[in-house]
Amino acid sequence: MKYVAEYRDKDLAKSVASAIQREAKPGRTYNIMEFCGGHTHAIFRYGVQNLMPENVHFVHGPGCPVCVLPVRRLDDAVEIAERHNVILCTYGDMMRVPGTKQRSLIRAKADGADIRMVYSTLDALKIARDNPEREVVFFAIGFETTTPPTAVAIKQAEEEGLKNFSVFCNHVLTPSAIGHILQSPEVRELGTVQIDGFLGPSHVSSVIGFEPYEYFAEEFQKPVVIAGFEPLDVMQSTLMLIRQINEGRHEVENEYTRVVTREGNLKAQALVSDIFELRTSFEWRGLGPVPYSALQIRENYADFDAERRFEVSPKQSREVKSCECPAILRGVKKPTDCKLFGTVCTPDNPMGSCMVSSEGACAAYWTYGRYRDKTARQQKEAAA
Amino acid sequence: MNAIDTTVSRRKGTIDMAHGGGGRAMAELITGLFQKHLGNPILAQGNDAALLDTPTGRLVMSTDGHVISPIFFPGGDIGSLSVHGTLNDVAMAGAKPLYLTAGFILEEGYPLADLERIVVSMAHAAREASVPIVTGDTKVVEKGKGDGVFITTTGLGVVPEGVHVSIERAQPGQAILLSGSIGDHGVAILSKRENLEFETEIRSDSAALHTLVADMVATAPGIAVLRDPTRGGLAATLNEIARAAKVGMHLDEAAIPVKPDVAAACELLGLDPLYVANEGKLICLCEPEDAEPLLAAMKAHPFGKDAARIGTVTDDAAHLVEMETGIGGLRVVDWLSGEQLPRIC
Ligand code: SF4
Numbered sequence: 001m002k003y004v005a006e007y008r009d010k011d012l013a014k015s016v017a018s019a020i021q022r023e024a025k026p027g028r029t030y031n032i033m034e035f036c037g038g039h040t041h042a043i044f045r046y047g048v049q050n051l052m053p054e055n056v057h058f059v060h061g062p063g064c065p066v067c068v069l070p071v072r073r074l075d076d077a078v079e080i081a082e083r084h085n086v087i088l089c090t091y092g093d094m095m096r097v098p099g100t101k102q103r104s105l106i107r108a109k110a111d112g113a114d115i116r117m118v119y120s121t122l123d124a125l126k127i128a129r130d131n132p133e134r135e136v137v138f139f140a141i142g143f144e145t146t147t148p149p150t151a152v153a154i155k156q157a158e159e160e161g162l163k164n165f166s167v168f169c170n171h172v173l174t175p176s177a178i179g180h181i182l183q184s185p186e187v188r189e190l191g192t193v194q195i196d197g198f199l200g201p202s203h204v205s206s207v208i209g210f211e212p213y214e215y216f217a218e219e220f221q222k223p224v225v226i227a228g229f230e231p232l233d234v235m236q237s238t239l240m241l242i243r244q245i246n247e248g249r250h251e252v253e254n255e256y257t258r259v260v261t262r263e264g265n266l267k268a269q270a271l272v273s274d275i276f277e278l279r280t281s282f283e284w285r286g287l288g289p290v291p292y293s294a295l296q297i298r299e300n301y302a303d304f305d306a307e308r309r310f311e312v313s314p315k316q317s318r319e320v321k322s323c324e325c326p327a328i329l330r331g332v333k334k335p336t337d338c339k340l341f342g343t344v345c346t347p348d349n350p351m352g353s354c355m356v357s358s359e360g361a362c363a364a365y366w367t368y369g370r371y372r373d374k375t376a377r378q379q380k381e382a383a384a
Numbered sequence: 385m386n387a388i389d390t391t392v393s394r395r396k397g398t399i400d401m402a403h404g405g406g407g408r409a410m411a412e413l414i415t416g417l418f419q420k421h422l423g424n425p426i427l428a429q430g431n432d433a434a435l436l437d438t439p440t441g442r443l444v445m446s447t448d449g450h451v452i453s454p455i456f457f458p459g460g461d462i463g464s465l466s467v468h469g470t471l472n473d474v475a476m477a478g479a480k481p482l483y484l485t486a487g488f489i490l491e492e493g494y495p496l497a498d499l500e501r502i503v504v505s506m507a508h509a510a511r512e513a514s515v516p517i518v519t520g521d522t523k524v525v526e527k528g529k530g531d532g533v534f535i536t537t538t539g540l541g542v543v544p545e546g547v548h549v550s551i552e553r554a555q556p557g558q559a560i561l562l563s564g565s566i567g568d569h570g571v572a573i574l575s576k577r578e579n580l581e582f583e584t585e586i587r588s589d590s591a592a593l594h595t596l597v598a599d600m601v602a603t604a605p606g607i608a609v610l611r612d613p614t615r616g617g618l619a620a621t622l623n624e625i626a627r628a629a630k631v632g633m634h635l636d637e638a639a640i641p642v643k644p645d646v647a648a649a650c651e652l653l654g655l656d657p658l659y660v661a662n663e664g665k666l667i668c669l670c671e672p673e674d675a676e677p678l679l680a681a682m683k684a685h686p687f688g689k690d691a692a693r694i695g696t697v698t699d700d701a702a703h704l705v706e707m708e709t710g711i712g713g714l715r716v717v718d719w720l721s722g723e724q725l726p727r728i729c
Contacts, residue, residue, distance in 0.1 A: 008711055010711055047711075
């Protein structure tokens with residue numbers, strides 16, 4: 001814990017906060033998008049925003065793996081579990097995400113589907129070994145960080161000759177999504193979101209390195225700082241971004257040097273590319289179809305691909321109508337802009353994916369800031 | 385009566401429907417297991433209802449059902465937990481617990497040897513607490529209709545003269561004290577339930593707190609509120625108080641004790657220790673001038689040695705529990721939504 005404690009030191013935080021106060025120019029605003037849900041979580045959990053000057057804003061991006069999974073894929077997972085009578089294994093947060101008509105994996109489980117929460121892909125493999133007469137499907141989601149463990153599971157299943165194990169692959173890629181956000185026509189049309197710089201993902205970058213962001217920083221002329229997940233990492237990286245913005249630079253800088261290198265983890269990358277290949281297009285909740293933004297299992301490992309093993313029926317998947325998750329994930333709107341926020345939609349009864357995981361912007365707003373924004377809004381409404 | 389050697393049958397045997405049938409098997413279970421371990425003069429009367437002597441004062445009564453998985457965990461089991469949990473509920477009224485009752489619902493097929501372990505552990509917990517289990521009940525349900533063992537315990541106690549501990553007595557300006565580190569129980573349970581391996585074994589803090597409470601009310605009879613932050617952790621309990629008493633709270637994260645290995649486990653699992661269950665901790669709200677003497681009394685007791693003042697009651701109109709974070713930021717500490725689920729990445 002010593003390792004962690006030093007990134008939560010109050011005096012250090014104070015001195016970084018005053019450096020930010022000093023360097024943020026009063027005449028302008030700094031909109032900083034944290035792409036990654038881990039950063040969103042850290043900002044709220046430690047109250048980082050409230051140590052920032054008025055003109056430094058965090059814009060919450062689409063980096064929560066639970067939030068960006070489209071309803072359709074969730075509906076498919078429910079169908080695989082229910083219709084094909086498999087044991088479906090998944091990570092905790094995923095259980096509560098509402099699908100079409102509010103149907104989540106937790107509801108399907110209550111109705112009798114065999115859905116189990118696991119902590120790692122290895123737990124899923126173990127379930128497959130222990131239940132040779134049942135089909136076991138691992139519902140894989142997540143960014144570059146969670147992809148290597150899925151690859152390891154497939155590799156291991158192959159080596160062991162496990163015939164009853166497969167993966168429903170929903171792994172997505174960070175850099176293409178960041179690029180898409182800046183290019184997306186909605187963002188340009190709405191024009192409400194001016195992003196001045198990015199806090200780059202830390203865990204993701206420990207796998208892919210920071211090289212993939214160099215093209216991006218150059219192409220869109222936006223600075224990127226790869227930032228660790230501790231609150232002081234976030235603050236230090238924000239300071240680095242403010243400096244770049246002030247100096248008109250747009251480079252990739254690495255604050256998280258204790259873990260991230262330019263090349264990343266080459267062994268993990270090799271493993272991933274042995275087992276997965278790019279999908280030409282994949283739908284993201286909130287962003288729509290994004291070209292080359294996700295992975296699928298290669299032909300060589302087709303036996304372990306749940307998409308090939310189980311047929312899913314074409315369906316009309318639908319999100320709750322007034323849910324603003326799509327706009328929130330693009331950074332165009334804030335959770336409090338959503339009519340359902342805190343009234344119909346709360347973490348106890350989520351209407352959209354952003355209200356589920358603690359990394360989702362709506363859940364973080366509600367949980368860590370609860371009525372504060374709402375009260376402000378009510379006062380505003382009353383005054384109007 | 386002695387045709388069956390009950391010791392042998394326990395070692396090999398399992399619970400069957402006959403153990404709940406009212407016949408000889410049931411009688412043997414009661415005399416050979418429950419009375420043998422839990423025995424005391426009142427229980428030995430063998431009546432369906434216990435005849436109790438009570439001192440004068442206001443009676444406190446509390447009942448609690450225990451349904452846990454796993455039944456055995458590092459630092460305890462369902463037996464000791466069912467004693468501690470109810471004693472603590474009685475103690476949180478500022479009362480001195482006097483008697484306990486225990487009801488068992490056993491599932492057909494449950495190993496008698498495990499049941500004996502549980503009963504021995506209950507007996508030990510009750511003896512340590514000097515509170516006898518004076519009457520009880522046993523039912524057996526068919527296989528598949530229970531989860532091994534369910535235990536319901538009821539506790540009876542008496543509040544000393546001059547003590548008025550009650551949730552609505554929370555007032556702005558009062559100090560918030562905590563008796564020790566948080567999260568130990570929940571992490572210990574989780575580590576067994578999910579087969580997670582941590583470098584060090586994290587043990588539950590399950591303990592009976594009534595002697596600590598006795599020392600505390602002796603030091604400051606004016607204590608306003610006592611609560612044990614069990615399920616939902618510190619966060620849920622403070623929110624309950626805030627809502628019921630229409631007050632706010634301001635906490636200081638740096639003052640809240642969390643053991644390093646519990647903190648590390650929570651970090652790994654993406655859990656917030658504020659929401660993790662405890663079974664041997666209490667929260668106390670008191671007038672600010674009582675805070676120091678109370679802390680000294682708590683620290684002198686083995687279950688309060690890490691006691692700390694963690695915050696102050698405020699008059700926040702929205703009844704929010706707020707916390708200055710370790711880095712000096714400010715956040716709201718809300719209720720937990722549903723079960724706390726581990727994060728993905
Ligand atoms: S508050 Fe709920 S409904 Fe509104 S955008 Fe967030 S998740 Fe969707």
